[in-house]
Amino acid sequence: MKTNLRYGLKLFRQYKASFLLVLGLLIIETAVSLVLPKLIASDIAAMQTLASTTQLGLASVGLWALLIVFQGTLRYVSGVKLNTLGATLTADLNNRLYTHIQSLPMRFFHHTNKGDILALLTHDLGVVSFYITSVVTTLIPNLLIFVGCAVLMFAIEPWISLIIVSVIPFLFVISKLLGRKIHPLANAIANTQAQSLAVANENISTISLVKSFTREQVESKRYARTQADLKQLRIRQFGFQSLLSPLVQTLTAIAVIAILGISIFKLESEALALADMVALLLYGLIFIRPISAFAGLYGQTQHLRGAASRLSLVWEAETENYHSLQPGHTAVSLPTNEVRFENVSFSYQPDHPVLTNVNFTLKPGGAMLIVGDNGAGKSTMLNLLLQYYQPDEGRIMIGGQDSRVLGVHKVRQRIGYVPQDVVLQSGTVHNNIALGCEGATDVQVIDAANKAGLTTIIASLPLGLNTQVGEGGIRLSGGNANV
Incomplete structure (x- = not known):
C-alpha cells in the first residue's frame, strides 16, 4: 500500500499542472x-x-x-480536460508497465501466464486510471458541495440540514455491505478475464496446430467456458452494483420529500419564507450529487485495491541488471570473446539439479557441439550464457571477465543466438535480419544474408527483403522460416 501511495504521489507531481487545472475548474463549477x-x-x-x-x-x-450556461460550459471544459488527462495517464502507465515487464527476468515469464500479463495492461491499469481521474479528482468538489449545502441549509433551517446529513450513515453502511460482496467478485472477474485472454492467446499463437488436429470446436468450447464463467460473475457484480443506485435514490428522495413537507408546514405557519423554501429545495437537489458519489466510493476503492495489489506484484518484481554494472565494478573492455564455464551448477527447483560442476572453454573462432539427452541441460547452458538465469554456483567468464559484472546488455550484444524454436517478429525479412542491430544499413543486411546463405531464398520471395513475414513468420514456408 505504501508503494502504491508513493507511486500515486509521483504521478501527481508529474501531471500536477493538469490535475490542478481540472480541480480548479471543478471547484469554480461547484x-x-x-x-x-x-x-x-x-x-x-x-x-x-x-x-x-x-x-x-x-x-x-x-x-x-447566464450562470447556468457558465456552469454548463465549465462542466464541459472540465469533462474534456478530465478525459484527456485520463487518456494521457492510461497511455503513460501502459508504456511504463510494458517497459518494466520487458525488463523482468525470464523466471517471471516462466511462472506467469500471458493472460495475467495482458489483463494487467488492459484491465487493471484502466481501473487505476479511472479511479485517479474520475474518483480522486472529483472527490474534493463533491466534499465542498456536501459541506457547503449542509452549512447553507443549516443557516436557513437547522432541522432540515440534520435530516439531510442523517442519510449519510445509512448510505455508508449500505455501500460497505455491498462493497464486501463486490470486491471478491471484482477479483474473480479479473482472474477469469486473464484466463480467457490466456486461452485466446494460446490458440491464436498455435492456430496451425489447432487446425491440423481439427480442434476448432474443442478450443471454441474451452474459450466459451471461460466466457460463461465471466458472464455469471459479471451478472452477479452488476446485480449488486444495480442495487446501490435505487437505494441511494430512495433515501435521497425520502430526504427531499421530508424537506418539502417541513418547508410547507413552516411556510403555512409563517416560520419560513417562500424564498428560503425555494433555496432549501434547490440545495436538497444539489445535495444528491455528492451523496451518490460517496455511495459508490467504497466499492470503487475496493475495486482499486484489487487492481493495485496485482500491479504491485509486478512493479515490485526485481528487474534484470540490464545496463548498470554490479556495485564496486567499473566498465571494462573485452579483449576477446572467449567463453569459459567454471564449476557451474544450476537448478530450476531446489533439490532438482540440472547442471552440476560444468567446466569448458570455448576459444574465439572455435566451435563446440554439446550432446545430451532431452532435459540434460543443453538449452539451460545457453540460457545461463544469455543471463536469462544466474548460476547457483560457479561463474561464467566472457573475455576473462565474470559475466555478472558486465551487465545483461553488454553480454547479449556480443552473442548471436538462433533458438531451436523458430521465432520471427511481425515485419519484413529485412527487419528480422537486422534484429538487434538498430540502424543497420541495406548493405549490412544484404551482407549478413549472403553470409547466412539466404540469398537464393530471399530472391524467391515476392518483395525480397521487403517481404512481410507475418506474425511468427506465418506467411513464410516452414523451411524458409527455419532457415
Whole structure:
C-alpha cells in the first residue's frame, strides 16, 4: 500500500499542472452550484417586496440563465480536460508497465501466464486510471458541495440540514455491505478475464496446430467456458452494483420529500419564507450529487485495491541488471570473446539439479557441439550464457571477465543466438535480419544474408527483403522460416 501511495504521489507531481487545472475548474463549477440557489432565493425575496416585478424578474432570470450556461460550459471544459488527462495517464502507465515487464527476468515469464500479463495492461491499469481521474479528482468538489449545502441549509433551517446529513450513515453502511460482496467478485472477474485472454492467446499463437488436429470446436468450447464463467460473475457484480443506485435514490428522495413537507408546514405557519423554501429545495437537489458519489466510493476503492495489489506484484518484481554494472565494478573492455564455464551448477527447483560442476572453454573462432539427452541441460547452458538465469554456483567468464559484472546488455550484444524454436517478429525479412542491430544499413543486411546463405531464398520471395513475414513468420514456408 505504501508503494502504491508513493507511486500515486509521483504521478501527481508529474501531471500536477493538469490535475490542478481540472480541480480548479471543478471547484469554480461547484462554487456556481452553491451560489445559484442563494441568488435565486434573494431575487425571489426582493421581488416579493416590489409592486411591479417585471423589470427585476427579467434581469434575474437573465442572470440565472447566464450562470447556468457558465456552469454548463465549465462542466464541459472540465469533462474534456478530465478525459484527456485520463487518456494521457492510461497511455503513460501502459508504456511504463510494458517497459518494466520487458525488463523482468525470464523466471517471471516462466511462472506467469500471458493472460495475467495482458489483463494487467488492459484491465487493471484502466481501473487505476479511472479511479485517479474520475474518483480522486472529483472527490474534493463533491466534499465542498456536501459541506457547503449542509452549512447553507443549516443557516436557513437547522432541522432540515440534520435530516439531510442523517442519510449519510445509512448510505455508508449500505455501500460497505455491498462493497464486501463486490470486491471478491471484482477479483474473480479479473482472474477469469486473464484466463480467457490466456486461452485466446494460446490458440491464436498455435492456430496451425489447432487446425491440423481439427480442434476448432474443442478450443471454441474451452474459450466459451471461460466466457460463461465471466458472464455469471459479471451478472452477479452488476446485480449488486444495480442495487446501490435505487437505494441511494430512495433515501435521497425520502430526504427531499421530508424537506418539502417541513418547508410547507413552516411556510403555512409563517416560520419560513417562500424564498428560503425555494433555496432549501434547490440545495436538497444539489445535495444528491455528492451523496451518490460517496455511495459508490467504497466499492470503487475496493475495486482499486484489487487492481493495485496485482500491479504491485509486478512493479515490485526485481528487474534484470540490464545496463548498470554490479556495485564496486567499473566498465571494462573485452579483449576477446572467449567463453569459459567454471564449476557451474544450476537448478530450476531446489533439490532438482540440472547442471552440476560444468567446466569448458570455448576459444574465439572455435566451435563446440554439446550432446545430451532431452532435459540434460543443453538449452539451460545457453540460457545461463544469455543471463536469462544466474548460476547457483560457479561463474561464467566472457573475455576473462565474470559475466555478472558486465551487465545483461553488454553480454547479449556480443552473442548471436538462433533458438531451436523458430521465432520471427511481425515485419519484413529485412527487419528480422537486422534484429538487434538498430540502424543497420541495406548493405549490412544484404551482407549478413549472403553470409547466412539466404540469398537464393530471399530472391524467391515476392518483395525480397521487403517481404512481410507475418506474425511468427506465418506467411513464410516452414523451411524458409527455419532457415
